[in-house]
Amino acid sequence: MKPDAISILKNPIHCLAFGLGSGLAPKAPGTFGTLAAVPLFLLLSSLSLSEYLYVVVFTSVIGIYLCGKTARDLGVHDHPGIVWDEFVGFWITMIAIPVTWWSVLLGFALFRLFDIWKPWPIKWVDQHVDGGFGIMFDDVLAGLLALGCMHLFIQFMS
Template identity: 50%
Template sequence: MHSKNSPLSRLSLRNPIHFCALGFGSGLMHPAPGTWGSLAAVILGALLQPYLSPVLFIILTALCFVFGCYFCQKTADDMGVHDHGAIVWDEFVGIFIVLAALPDFSWYWYLAAFGLFRFFDILKPYPIRYFDQKLENGFGIMIDDVLAAIYAVIVLRLIVAFV
């Protein structure tokens, strides 16, 4: 149970915006809500990808980004905290970007996508950390994970090219 003054006490999973921003509840898991959100995103992506064409999956990912800018901003505003750890919709979008670049739908590629994304999301190499610290809106919450995903995609494509 969260205290009356906790940012999480200001949210409701019955609110569809909060529910999405919290990664369908995965952002409430501890420790490391970003890792739990990323894992939930990999599972969801693995369930969706075989049924969607690559183009539809990319369109879905782009829509998740656009809506995510609003979901994350609204939820952060409602919590009174910018980019609270429980907000993991950005991890969903980041993981989806990496999954869209996989050469096939096998468990080891999903595991590589998860590991590489988490590595870059946690490490935040330049310019990820810069944007994470400077942009204080929904786009700012989303963009650092998009950039982490781009780093992960580059590494994945290098692995595919050289292995």
């Protein structure tokens, strides 16, 4: 089902689930959703680590509702335009990472790689866990894998 852009943007729940409209991109909505998460990450990066973690946990929990409700309303389990999970996944990728142009670029690339490739257990979650939790959890896992890679990279580069 192709949702009507106006109705998505008028509904605050759907608008957030569609990444403030970034999920309406006709091609690669997940990539556009992750791109839209970058400027918000840059704003969030000024928070203390504990404040940043609070925001990530809060947006993850809220995302379960946003993504689940939007998927139910659209009648599609995980509509490609639902990209709130990409926002949160990218923010997880960047936990406690020094903010530089290369770290943002590498975090973006690693998160997209794991989100698209879906190595185990991400693929299993994507195929077997339903609802808003399932929509969010595979991207949380992709973010955690990317986060681990980011910290390993930083450790080896220092």
